[in-house]
Amino acid sequence: MKQNKALIASALGAVIAMGALSAAPAAxxxxxxxxxxxxxGKNDCASGTHSCAGQAKVDKDPADWKYVAKGSCEKMGGKPGSK
Structure with missing residues (x-):
């Protein structure tokens, strides 16, 4: 009986995890x-200036980036890219 519960819990966990993973690429x-x-301090990452998120030292550093809705970057005064 304990084996059945463990198997069901494991299968349920896998189903939930797969659902979470499949939603991420769409977002x-x-x-x-x-x-x-x-x-x-509010960047998502950077190109070569430091290791990554939350480490921007100044506002609007051209090497630091944030994720934004597609098509809105230039309207916000930024430069879209994939450096």
Whole structure:
């Protein structure tokens, strides 16, 4: 009986995990990197200046980027890209 419960719990966990993984690529497809708009400490990542998220030292550093809705980057004063 314990084996059946463990098997069911394992299978249920796998189904839930697969659902979460399949939703992530769809959300990412609606976003783009936008360089030069991040506020200090609020970047998603950067190109070569530091290791990554939350480490921007100054506002609007051209090397730091944030994910934004596709098509909105230039309207925000940034430069879209995939450096």
């Amino acid at each position: 990412a497809a609606d976003k783009e990197k936008c360089y030069g708009i991040a506020q200090a």
